[in-house]
Amino acid sequence: MTAEPTTIRVTGSAPAENYDVLVGRGLLDRLEPLLGERVRRVLVIHPRALRTTGDTVREQLADAGFTAVTAEIPDAEEGKHIQVAAFCWQVLGQNDFTRSDAVVAVGGGAVTDVAGFVAATWLRGVKVIHLPTTLLGMVDAAVGGKTGINTAEGKNLVGAFHPPAGVLADLDALGTLPVNELVTGMAEVVKCGFIADPRILELIEANPEAVKDPASETVRELVERSIAVKAAVVSEDFKESGRREFLNYGHTLAHAIELAERYSWRHGAAVSVGLVFAAELARMVGRLDDATADRHRTILESLGLPVSYRRDRWSALLDGMRRDKKARGDLLRFVVLDDIAKPGILDVPDTSLLFATYQEIAS
Numbered sequence: 001m002t003a004e005p006t007t008i009r010v011t012g013s014a015p016a017e018n019y020d021v022l023v024g025r026g027l028l029d030r031l032e033p034l035l036g037e038r039v040r041r042v043l044v045i046h047p048r049a050l051r052t053t054g055d056t057v058r059e060q061l062a063d064a065g066f067t068a069v070t071a072e073i074p075d076a077e078e079g080k081h082i083q084v085a086a087f088c089w090q091v092l093g094q095n096d097f098t099r100s101d102a103v104v105a106v107g108g109g110a111v112t113d114v115a116g117f118v119a120a121t122w123l124r125g126v127k128v129i130h131l132p133t134t135l136l137g138m139v140d141a142a143v144g145g146k147t148g149i150n151t152a153e154g155k156n157l158v159g160a161f162h163p164p165a166g167v168l169a170d171l172d173a174l175g176t177l178p179v180n181e182l183v184t185g186m187a188e189v190v191k192c193g194f195i196a197d198p199r200i201l202e203l204i205e206a207n208p209e210a211v212k213d214p215a216s217e218t219v220r221e222l223v224e225r226s227i228a229v230k231a232a233v234v235s236e237d238f239k240e241s242g243r244r245e246f247l248n249y250g251h252t253l254a255h256a257i258e259l260a261e262r263y264s265w266r267h268g269a270a271v272s273v274g275l276v277f278a279a280e281l282a283r284m285v286g287r288l289d290d291a292t293a294d295r296h297r298t299i300l301e302s303l304g305l306p307v308s309y310r311r312d313r314w315s316a317l318l319d320g321m322r323r324d325k326k327a328r329g330d331l332l333r334f335v336v337l338d339d340i341a342k343p344g345i346l347d348v349p350d351t352s353l354l355f356a357t358y359q360e361i362a363s
């Protein structure tokens with residue numbers, strides 16, 4: 001018998017901002033009820049690597065009486081491209097998708113981001129349901145309604161806030177995920193631990209190896225706790241006018257590293273370095289104690305995640321960081337900690353502080 005899934009509710013100021021995130025196993029039969037009465041056509045967007053899963057979802061929907069089509073898109077960050085969105089818009093147009101039809105995303109965070117963007121923009125907004133298949137997708141990207149694509153100038157520079165109608169985080173999907181993908185996703189879990197839920201940090205520290213076993217109860221608890229952190233934040237501040245910025249902890253440098261590496265680094269790996277940098281920055285300005293700053297490095301290293309980046313790339317990184325969405329004019333703004341579960345914002349008008357901080361983490 002399959003155990004009942006855990007339900008984590010996201011709420012908002014508008015009815016469309018209310019939805020459930022289900023965490024469990026064997027959740028595919030929960031998709032049809034989420035689509036509702038009015039949906040006739042469904043576009044299933046999946047990466048090449050998940051063709052079999054995409055076909056399974058399409059066939060199940062067709063058996064249930066929907067007109068279901070798939071759009072197979074390039075893998076990982078190559079999928080977060082305007083040409084990929086245009087391809088999906090073409091499929092929607094050629095199949096006469098109306099405002100009462102729907103998009104289903106099957107894949108990691110790259111897929112949920114671009115599929116969410118396609119849904120947000122087709123006819124100015126149709127329903128989207130996320131079936132995340134990576135740890136990172138489950139704990140972060142599929143939840144909260146941030147959608148987007150990259151441009152030549154940087155990460156997620158074009159997008160929209162468009163909440164899903166539901167998220168099915170089926171832990172069975174993690175069974176085929178390469179361990180390095182599981183581990184990079186853990187960077188966002190660690191982020192949630194530092195900004196809001198110290199129990200996450202204790203669980204990882206107690207058994208870093210259990211964290212790499214997708215069948216473990218530890219992974220399930222980490223997934224549920226991280227989603228709970230994100231759900232609480234986005235329920236209060238969907239469009240990032242305040243508290244939601246804390247979910248961006250570590251991301252100012254992370255996105256600059258991804259751009260500098262032309263997206264050959266996984267997002268989670270870059271977030272890992274970004275978290276260490278943000279902790280060092282808070283230590284430098286006297287906001288964070290040594291032990292808590294060091295704890296970032298220790299816990300991320302215990303998972304095998306990177307904690308430093310190339311010294312010779314500073315100027316490219318600074319250029320990238322200037323395009324961070326938290327920046328206001330020439331002012332760079334960073335999420336920092338005053339303590340565990342006490343995030344705040346640090347305004348940095350003078351980049352010499354950033355350079356000095358970078359020297360502490362550069363290799």
Ligand SMILES: NC(=O)c1ccc[n+]([C@@H]2O[C@H](COP(=O)([O-])OP(=O)(O)OC[C@H]3O[C@@H](n4cnc5c(N)ncnc54)[C@H](O)[C@@H]3O)[C@@H](O)[C@H]2O)c1
Pocket residue numbers: 047049050075076077080107108109110111113133134135136137140141142143144145146147156173174175176177178181184185188266267268
């Ligand atoms: N919108 C948000 O709030 C938000 C939050 C965090 C991250 N993101 C975005 O998410 C993206 C990163 O997501 P990601 O780490 O999931 O990477 P990803 O989507 O690129 O997937 C990583 C790799 O795993 C493969 N894969 C996916 N599921 C699999 C499975 N079950 N079995 C085997 N292989 C599988 C994919 O094909 C890909 O090669 C970044 O673009 C990041 O910016 C968005």
Ligand SMILES: O=C(O)C(=O)C[C@@H](O)[C@H](O)[C@H](O)COP(=O)(O)O
Pocket residue numbers: 140144146155156188240244245247248251325
């Ligand atoms: O949901 C959010 O808000 C986040 O910041 C979560 C991040 O982990 C995620 O990578 C997000 O896509 C970054 O957003 P951006 O606004 O900096 O592009």
Ligand SMILES: [Zn+2]
Pocket residue numbers: 140188251267271
């Ligand atoms: Zn992220």
